[in-house]
Amino acid sequence: xxxxxxxxxxxxxxxxxxxxxxxxxxxxxxxxxxxxxxxxxxxxxxxxxxxxxxxxxxxxxxxxxxxxxxxxxxxxxxxxxxxxxxxxxxxxxxxxxxxxxxxxxxxxxxxxxxxxxxxxxxxxxxxxxxxxxxxxxxxxxxxxxxxxxxxxxxxxxxxxxxxxxxxxxxxxxxxxxxxxxxxxxxxxxxxxxxxxxxxxxxxxxxxxxxxxxxxxxxxxxxxxxxxxxxxxxxxxxxxxxxxxxxxxxxxxxxxxxxxxxxxxxxxxxxxxxxxxxxxxxxxxxxxxxxxxxxxxxxxxxxxxxxxxxxxxxxxxxxxxxxxxxxxxxxxxxxxxxxxxxxxxxxxxxxxxxxxxxxxxxxxxxxxxxxxxxxxxxxxxxxxxxxxxxxxxxxxxxxxxxxxxxxxxxxxx
Amino acid sequence: xxxxxxxxxxxxxxxxxxxxxxxxxxxxxxxxxxxxxxxxxxxxxxxxxxxxxxxxxxxxxxxxxxxxxxxxxxxxxxxxxxxxxxxxxxxxxxxxxxxxxxxxxxxxxxxxxxxxxxxxxxxxxxxxxxxxxxxxxxxxxxxxxxxxxxxxxxxxxxxxxxxxxxxxxxxxxxxxxxxxxxxxxxxxxxxxxxxxxxxxxxxxxxxxxxxxxxxxxxxxxxxxxxxxxxxxxxxxxxxxxxxxxxxxxxxxxxxxxxxxxxxxxxxxxxxxxxxxxxxxxxxxxxxxxxxxxxxxxxxxxxxxxxxxxxxxxxxxxxxxxxxxxxxxxxxxxxxxxxxxxxxxxxxxxxxxxxxxxxxxxxxxxxxxxxxxxxxxxxxxxxxxxxxxxxxxxxxxxxxxxxxxxxxxxxxxxxxxxxxxxxxxxxxxxxxxxxxxxxxxxxxxxxxxxxxxxxxxxxxxxx
Numbered sequence: 001x002x003x004x005x006x007x008x009x010x011x012x013x014x015x016x017x018x019x020x021x022x023x024x025x026x027x028x029x030x031x032x033x034x035x036x037x038x039x040x041x042x043x044x045x046x047x048x049x050x051x052x053x054x055x056x057x058x059x060x061x062x063x064x065x066x067x068x069x070x071x072x073x074x075x076x077x078x079x080x081x082x083x084x085x086x087x088x089x090x091x092x093x094x095x096x097x098x099x100x101x102x103x104x105x106x107x108x109x110x111x112x113x114x115x116x117x118x119x120x121x122x123x124x125x126x127x128x129x130x131x132x133x134x135x136x137x138x139x140x141x142x143x144x145x146x147x148x149x150x151x152x153x154x155x156x157x158x159x160x161x162x163x164x165x166x167x168x169x170x171x172x173x174x175x176x177x178x179x180x181x182x183x184x185x186x187x188x189x190x191x192x193x194x195x196x197x198x199x200x201x202x203x204x205x206x207x208x209x210x211x212x213x214x215x216x217x218x219x220x221x222x223x224x225x226x227x228x229x230x231x232x233x234x235x236x237x238x239x240x241x242x243x244x245x246x247x248x249x250x251x252x253x254x255x256x257x258x259x260x261x262x263x264x265x266x267x268x269x270x271x272x273x274x275x276x277x278x279x280x281x282x283x284x285x286x287x288x289x290x291x292x293x294x295x296x297x298x299x300x301x302x303x304x305x306x307x308x309x310x311x312x313x314x315x316x317x318x319x320x321x322x323x324x325x326x327x328x329x330x331x332x333x334x335x336x337x338x339x340x341x342x343x344x345x346x347x348x349x350x351x352x353x354x355x356x357x358x359x360x361x362x363x364x365x366x367x368x369x370x371x372x373x374x375x376x377x378x379x380x381x382x383x384x385x386x387x388x389x390x391x392x393x394x395x396x397x398x399x400x401x402x403x404x405x406x407x408x409x410x411x412x
Numbered sequence: 413x414x415x416x417x418x419x420x421x422x423x424x425x426x427x428x429x430x431x432x433x434x435x436x437x438x439x440x441x442x443x444x445x446x447x448x449x450x451x452x453x454x455x456x457x458x459x460x461x462x463x464x465x466x467x468x469x470x471x472x473x474x475x476x477x478x479x480x481x482x483x484x485x486x487x488x489x490x491x492x493x494x495x496x497x498x499x500x501x502x503x504x505x506x507x508x509x510x511x512x513x514x515x516x517x518x519x520x521x522x523x524x525x526x527x528x529x530x531x532x533x534x535x536x537x538x539x540x541x542x543x544x545x546x547x548x549x550x551x552x553x554x555x556x557x558x559x560x561x562x563x564x565x566x567x568x569x570x571x572x573x574x575x576x577x578x579x580x581x582x583x584x585x586x587x588x589x590x591x592x593x594x595x596x597x598x599x600x601x602x603x604x605x606x607x608x609x610x611x612x613x614x615x616x617x618x619x620x621x622x623x624x625x626x627x628x629x630x631x632x633x634x635x636x637x638x639x640x641x642x643x644x645x646x647x648x649x650x651x652x653x654x655x656x657x658x659x660x661x662x663x664x665x666x667x668x669x670x671x672x673x674x675x676x677x678x679x680x681x682x683x684x685x686x687x688x689x690x691x692x693x694x695x696x697x698x699x700x701x702x703x704x705x706x707x708x709x710x711x712x713x714x715x716x717x718x719x720x721x722x723x724x725x726x727x728x729x730x731x732x733x734x735x736x737x738x739x740x741x742x743x744x745x746x747x748x749x750x751x752x753x754x755x756x757x758x759x760x761x762x763x764x765x766x767x768x769x770x771x772x773x774x775x776x777x778x779x780x781x782x783x784x785x786x787x788x789x790x791x792x793x794x795x796x797x798x799x800x801x802x803x804x805x806x807x808x809x810x811x812x813x814x815x816x817x818x819x820x821x822x823x824x825x826x827x828x829x830x831x832x833x834x835x836x837x838x839x840x841x842x843x844x845x846x847x848x849x850x851x852x853x854x855x856x857x858x859x860x861x862x863x864x865x866x867x868x869x870x871x872x873x874x
Contacts, residue, residue: 355809
């Protein structure tokens with residue numbers, strides 16, 4: 001079989017603003033080996049089936065050596081978080097987290113944050129008062145989700161600033177390294193340092209909540225006896241809490257920023273949303289299809305030969321799924337390159353699919369719905385200052401580095 | 413073109429009658445309108461209620477979380493039908509194209525859809541079935557009555573039959589903290605549907621949750637007190653149990669009696685139809701204007717050797733109704749086959765059980781992921797070297813993979829390496845289905861005597 005050289009182009013920052021033509025090229029061969037090694041899968045039904053294929057492993061320890069994308073976001077002194085594990089370990093940790101986070105044991109955890117999320121959104125927008133231009137990323141999209149995560153976990157408000165600092169540093173590990181070897185080493189040192197400080201802080205908080213539980217998720221995790229299975233150990237709690245922090249941090253930023261960017265590029269839809277705020281519910285789904293924050297799912301490995309779409313992916317291969325491409329597959333979505341805010345039957349890959357389906361999705365939906373509806377309601381005559389905006393380096397977690405927006409005033 | 417012209421007329425101003433106003437009937441009606449049928453649509457149902465959903469009846473409704481009258485099926489679109497509710501169809505005249513109704517009227521059709529479903533099999537002894545405290549569970553009214561009785565806190569509930577419905581009822585009783593005895597003729601609960609290997613896991617769930625499970629026994633009699641209230645049940649092993657409530661969960665009977673003498677191939681196993689949902693007449697010839705969908709249908713499935721399958725599955729009713737409705741108003745070459753892969757789910761003792769394919773055709777089973785002992789697993793069923801079904805306990809996310817395996821006639825046992833494969837899943841074992849020549853469900857009944865007056869029906873334990 002032939003191999004392609006598309007991955008390099010996809011990872012090339014020059015193509016970050018519009019990777020979609022590259023995905024379209026990729027889809028001409030649903031399953032293909034990139035010359036750099038990994039197998040790329042770009043079409044909807046093939047991605048769908050591989051996300052449900054028990055022969056595909058997400059366990060970091062099964063990864064082919066050449067597939068590693070960098071030191072990664074995880075603290076090397078802690079066990080892998082559940083996203084990098086396979087069943088049964090994955091299932092046990094995910095169940096334990098879900099017991100404290102979602103139905104049936106904690107059905108109101110996310111919904112209960114409704115009022116607080118609205119308050120955080122209003123507070124951040126209030127700070128735009130007197131300005132004619134903002135950077136949506138720095139002024140809104142970045143501070144917003146980490147504040148929400150703090151409330152969800154139960155980080156006291158007086159610690160939030162420190163927490164934001166560690167979170168930002170740890171999250172930079174997602175970006176591929178740049179600069180001289182010395183600069184890179186300094187970069188990793190600062191990340192390791194932030195990991196240790198964060199872990200130390202969280203251990204203290206867990207211990208405190210174990211003694212005096214409150215109504216937050218750390219208390220619930222710290223005191224959960226895990227029904228009929230072993231409760232989480234402290235190291236497990238630390239690595240999984242760090243995961244929740246990073247995942248909630250890095251993806252919602254892009255969802256909201258991509259959302260405003262898309263709305264500003266579609267002024268009719270923006271106007272429509274202003275008069276019909278309920279439109280935000282299907283609109284966020286279409287956004288997750290059209291401009292998903294998670295574009296690539298690298299770091300999966302085949303445990304056996306898998307024959308799919310006429311190709312056999314050999315055992316031990318590194319597998320990169322391209323959900324952002326599947327989301328634009330004309331075999332699945334009519335007019336896939338059009339943004340249709342009330343698109344019917346919108347089964348996108350915005351939150352992945354299968355056993356690793358994003359557990360943060362209810363929170364991310366609520367955050368994006370609240371933020372976009374409120375931004376659109378309150379910003380008078382918002383407009384893009386530059387299009388396309390500058391993009392962040394990361395190709396997998398794709399989004400603008402900055403999004404300057406000019407506006408005429410602020411509604412109450 | 414004459415044929416096309418008449419089809420156009422049918423779509424525009426034809427008369428379509430749907431007998432059966434439940435899930436399949438409703439979904440068919442919606443599809444007819446969706447696909448542009450603008451003629452007269454008549455919906456006939458023997459219950460007085462608009463179409464409602466049945467899966468919640470044995471779960472949320474009995475638990476008291478949802479009232480039985482809050483289970484109406486959501487409407488996907490307006491169907492602008494003439495509703496004839498609370499009146500059963502009593503006969504069919506194929507040549508006059510007319511359905512007779514219990515109120516003496518009749519309705520003429522150009523195309524007919526039969527979706528009359530099934531009803532629960534009653535306790536065979538009529539006197540005992542009439543005792544106060546003896547229930548079945550199929551309809552909204554059944555659920556309301558049983559729920560009231562469970563709410564009153566009976567001293568003990570007896571569930572007769574540990575199939576899916578029986579097991580769900582037992583689970584609800586334990587969740588309501590009611591003492592419950594389950595009597596099952598087979599070696600384990602669910603053994604008829606899933607085999608005794610999985611049935612053993614189900615039995616562990618019963619035991620863990622405090623159910624008094626009695627397998628390998630039949631209930632031979634229900635005894636009332638002087639006031640006609642259920643007091644005690646007698647078992648084939650000589651044992652007894654005192655219970656105020658008994659729920660008869662011995663499966664279902666297809667509602668085909670009203671078709672007796674109509675000339676359709678309709679009997680206790682359902683109405684035979686082709687894969688395009690057109691009914692067969694007794695000669696095995698397709699009746700062009702009569703279609704069948706849902707629990708009452710028996711249609712050949714190419715994936716399973718063209719065997720005629722009758723499925724009491726929610727998803728089957730939905731899928732088959734859509735195919736039937738589409739085919740009713742289409743030309744031959746536009747018609748579609750009903751190729752739905754059998755699929756169903758159950759919720760009991762806090763476990764989510766899902767199955768795909770036709771497990772009870774299997775001879776072997778292998779635990780492909782997880783572990784039976786942990787009660788979380790995926791198991792694949794094999795028949796003559798190919799995968800024909802799979803079941804998951806709290807692992808439903810792998811089911812779709814197995815569905816593809818079944819659809820691709822993949823080899824059994826699965827030869828590949830997967831995540832979470834355990835030592836116990838390395839070798840297939842017999843699935844433990846009962847010998848198909850021996851009936852497992854339903855009581856044995858014999859008839860004795862010669863003249864109609866001294867003929868006797870006798871209930872015979874195994």
